[in-house]
Amino acid sequence: MKSVSLSRVVRAHDSYRFFCPIQSWSQLLSLALTLGLGLPLIAMLLMLLDPTAPLGYIVVPVAVGGVVPMFVALPARFEVMTRFHAQHFAGTLDRTLVSMGYVLCAEGPQQQRCYRRQANWLRWKENDIAVSVREHAIAVSGPVFALRALQQKLG
Numbered sequence: 001m002k003s004v005s006l007s008r009v010v011r012a013h014d015s016y017r018f019f020c021p022i023q024s025w026s027q028l029l030s031l032a033l034t035l036g037l038g039l040p041l042i043a044m045l046l047m048l049l050d051p052t053a054p055l056g057y058i059v060v061p062v063a064v065g066g067v068v069p070m071f072v073a074l075p076a077r078f079e080v081m082t083r084f085h086a087q088h089f090a091g092t093l094d095r096t097l098v099s100m101g102y103v104l105c106a107e108g109p110q111q112q113r114c115y116r117r118q119a120n121w122l123r124w125k126e127n128d129i130a131v132s133v134r135e136h137a138i139a140v141s142g143p144v145f146a147l148r149a150l151q152q153k154l155g
Contacts, residue, residue, distance in 0.1 A: 003082060003083040003084060004080060004081070004082050004083075004089060005080075005081045006078060006079075006080055006081075006151055006154060006155055007078045007079040007080075007081070008078060009076050009077070009078045009144065009147045009148050009151055010076060010077060010078065011074060011075070011076050011144065012075045012076050012077045012141060021070040021071050021073075021074055022070060027070065027073070031066075031067075031070060034066050035063070035066050035067075038066070039062050039063060039065075039066045042062050043058050043059055043062050046058045046062070072143065072144050072145040073127060073143045073144070073145065074143065074144055075141060075142070075143065075144075076141070076142070076143065076144040076147050077139060077140060077141040077142075077147070078139075078140055078147055078151060079137050079138065079139050079140070080093070080137065080138040080140065080154070081136060081137050082136055082137070082138075083136070084136075085135060085136070086133050086134060086135060086136055086137055086138045087133055089138060090113075090131070090133050090138060092154075093131060093138060093140070093154070094113075096150060096153050096154055097115050097129065097131075097150065099153070100146070100149060100150065100153070101117060101118055102115035102116060102117060102129060103115065103116060103117075103118065105128065111132055111133045111134065112130070112131070112132050112133075113130070113131040113132075113133075114128055114129070114130050114131075115128065115129040115130075115131065115142075116128050116129075127142070127143050127146065128142060129141070129142035129143075129146060129147070129150075130142065
């Protein structure tokens with residue numbers, strides 16, 4: 001694959017998003033459910049495993065672990081540069097996204113595609129991956145964690 005090069009994954013959001021990473025009501029709802037129900041259960045389980053541990057040593061890491069997924073879902077982008085027409089590489093990109101659990105959600109013109117995770121009740125629309133094919137480049141945009149995984153599979 002010497003005729004294909006991948007750019008770095010770069011964040012495609014404003015810097016203020018680090019202070020308020022919530023992008024939609026569905027993200028806010030899933031964060032509230034996670035912080036309100038899941039994290040207290042994990043903290044209680046850890047307290048049962050080691051009752052002598054200070055409460056701060058359990059609550060702080062659990063809370064930080066509950067908030068981290070919001071930051072890895074921030075939007076990013078990268079490009080795939082080809083020497084040949086990029087449409088030939090789009091099939092490989094499609095197969096790789098399907099192997100990662102994405103399905104084609106909206107097929108507009110031949111140059112624009114949208115991929116979405118399999119349906120589940122906590123799926124965010126911000127986790128969709130958009131692919132646009134130009135003559136010698138393919139622009140891919142979506143959440144940071146998904147694009148890094150995609151780039152690793154392609155590389």
